Amino acid sequence: MSRSVRDYIRTIPDFPHEGILFRDVTTLFADARGMRICVDQLLDPYAGTRIDRVAGLEARGFILGGAIAHQLGTGFVPIRKKGKLPGPRIEEAYVLEYGEAVMEVHEDAVEPGQRILLVDDLLATGGTAEAGIKLIERLGGEVAGCAFVIDLPELGGRKRLEALGMDVHALTSFEGT
Template identity: 60%
Template sequence: MNNFALELASSIRSIPDYPKPGIIFRDITTLLGNPRAFRRAVDELVQPYAGLKVGKVAGMEARGFILGGALAHQLSAGFVPIRKKGKLPHETVSIAYSLEYGVDEMEMHVDAVEPGEKVILCDDLIATGGTAVGAVQLLRKLGADVVSACFVIDLPDLGGRKKLEALGVEVRTLVEFSGH
């Protein structure tokens, strides 16, 4: 890891045996509470997209809202919340997606993106990729051009990044942690 990745990794709290035994939960609330680390993470996530005409940043519930909102602001783009089923007030489009132990649904407003609009997908972490793959499929269902997906953390042992890349989506991450 380079110095930035080491600094960033040190600002992320690791919680063993959460949400179940054997899992190490990577908690970015400590990064968000550290002004320097938060600013640097946002700057690093935004940097490759500076000058790219991005129409929207889509963030997945819930930490993706925080990071995605900051990215959208920096890129002068709109923000699209992708939420769990039943949380949005207007007409929605939804998609079922695979979780590690089942299936869930997420949705977004039917008018959230325009056909052909360039969109960046954002969340705090990519693990198995089920949620991110579902979000890409949902955005594409409305005709969005998902140009990239960015995450603070990659858990490469779980293969999510490879699933997104197999869909033709460029993936950007800032730090990797081995294991679950």
């Protein structure tokens, strides 16, 4: 029987808080076949499309983004939480459920006109991804697409990114939060 990416994802109830169903992709990453299926399926909609670099959102987006960049034979751009990058950088604040956070990227990570594929494991409210998009665009890059393993549609992230004109691709979705 053929397995889908969804079959490799473990659900952990009440993590990190009571009432949350945590969708754990580490079980997907740990399985060689699951990881290969995931990378191939994340890339599939962009076959034949020019991708100059892959940007991954901290932290699990680094794992996926690195694998995808390797597959494409291109560079990788880490978009990190504030205070984690050593060189000259730009930052973008975004709103969380309770407060605000800041993402950063090195100011020389993207060259004007480059087409960037933005990658992460999970699309929830879309705040982190929107901050990543804004950082890429501020550096003169063009977001070729936004690829995620999991979409949580009830939280509205896909609609938020599509309202920005983004192409959004997710391998699977789960109801709830």
